[in-house]
Amino acid sequence: MPQTVLITGTGRAMGLGFNLVKRYLENGDTVFASVRRPSEALETLRGDYAGRLHILTMDISSTESVNAAAREAEKLTDRLDLIINNATTASADTNKELPDFDLDLIAPAVNVGAVGPVRVVKAFLPLLKKSAIGGLIVNISSEAGSIGKCYRAYYLDYGTEKAALNMLTMTLHNWLKDDPDINIFCLHPGWMRTWPGEAPLDPYEHAETLRNLFEAKRRDKDGPVFITYEGKPYPW
Numbered sequence: 260m261p262q263t264v265l266i267t268g269t270g271r272a273m274g275l276g277f278n279l280v281k282r283y284l285e286n287g288d289t290v291f292a293s294v295r296r297p298s299e300a301l302e303t304l305r306g307d308y309a310g311r312l313h314i315l316t317m318d319i320s321s322t323e324s325v326n327a328a329a330r331e332a333e334k335l336t337d338r339l340d341l342i343i344n345n346a347t348t349a350s351a352d353t354n355k356e357l358p359d360f361d362l363d364l365i366a367p368a369v370n371v372g373a374v375g376p377v378r379v380v381k382a383f384l385p386l387l388k389k390s391a392i393g394g395l396i397v398n399i400s401s402e403a404g405s406i407g408k409c410y411r412a413y414y415l416d417y418g419t420e421k422a423a424l425n426m427l428t429m430t431l432h433n434w435l436k437d438d439p440d441i442n443i444f445c446l447h448p449g450w451m452r453t454w455p456g457e458a459p460l461d462p463y464e465h466a467e468t469l470r471n472l473f474e475a476k477r478r479d480k481d482g483p484v485f486i487t488y489e490g491k492p493y494p495w
Contacts, residue, residue, distance in 0.1 A: 260392060263336050265291040265383060267319060267376075268346030270298035274453050275399070276345040277301070278466040284308045286470070291332055291339075293317040293346070319346050319375030320367070322382075329382035338389035341473065344376035345399045349417045356412050365416045372420030377427050380443075387441060395477045396443040398428045400485065405447075407494035425485055425495060432484050442480050449488045 264283050269276035269292040277300060280292045284304070292301055293315040305312045313335055317328035332339075348371040350364035376398050380387075387394035403414050404421025411418065428445040435441050448469065451460040465488070472490055476482065483492035 261286075262288040262340040262392070263291070263338055264288055264341045264343065265293070265315075265332070265339055265379075266343045266345055267293045267317070267379060270294040270296065270301060271453070272300040273462060274345075275448060275451060275462050275466060275469075276343075277304075278462040279343060279345065279469065280304065280312070281463065282466045282470050284312060289313075289336070291315055291336070293319075293328060295319075295346075317379075319378055320371045322378055325375075325378040325382045329386070332383065333386065336386065338391070339383055339386040340390040340392055340394060342379060342383055342387060342394075342396045343399065343473075344379055344397065346375060347372045347399070347417075347420070349414075353415075353417050354413050355415075357415070360413075360415050362415070365419055368416035368420045369423050372417070373423035373427055376424060377431070380431065390440070393439075393478050394441040395473060396431070396441070397473055398424055398443070398445040399448055400424050400428070400445040402447045402493065404445075405485075405494050429484055429495075436480070439480075442476070442478060444476060444482075444484045444486060447485070447487050447493050 266276050266279050269280050280290050283290050289311045291313045295318050301314055315328045318324040348368055352360045352364055380396055401421045403418045404425050425445050432443050449460050450458040451462045451465055452458040453462055485493045487493050
């Protein structure tokens, strides 16, 4: 059965979000792809999938923007089956340690990377509740958000936002525990070549691995909530 999927943070052709969009479209699904600014790569892709790729302009740091995007989506679909919160951010200081880091950059990062996904969940939840196959929320986190495995002296912004996202995901999991039709978890997706470099995972190939994992986990409400791309639990 074809799904209707919302994916945030989809504008970069090398990024995970864009490649998830491609994989779901290739699978025959309908995709709402959100971006903060126009994306030439997405516009080109829309030409190949007319009627099944809808581009939403949405700034997840703004409740007003997210709510407006949800209203737009409600005009185009009667349901969502899957929300993938992929959008994130990192400041220019992210690789700096405390003496050189501007601490005023942490709060904006948390607003985007942790609160932003919850804004999306809250605004689009009415559509997700109408899924006939069981709604699923996937928050793309990172090993950098693990307190138990933390080894860096930098990532003061990025690590904090991902740790906060993990906490919010667990809190929402507790809130949804008695709803048999909606599941939520957060994911360490692995190190991908989303920027030029030597990361081991290709984002297009890896997006299919993740797509299959999400389907396997759709109704696994009793399993671990913070997992790796192999489906294994990851330390909080």
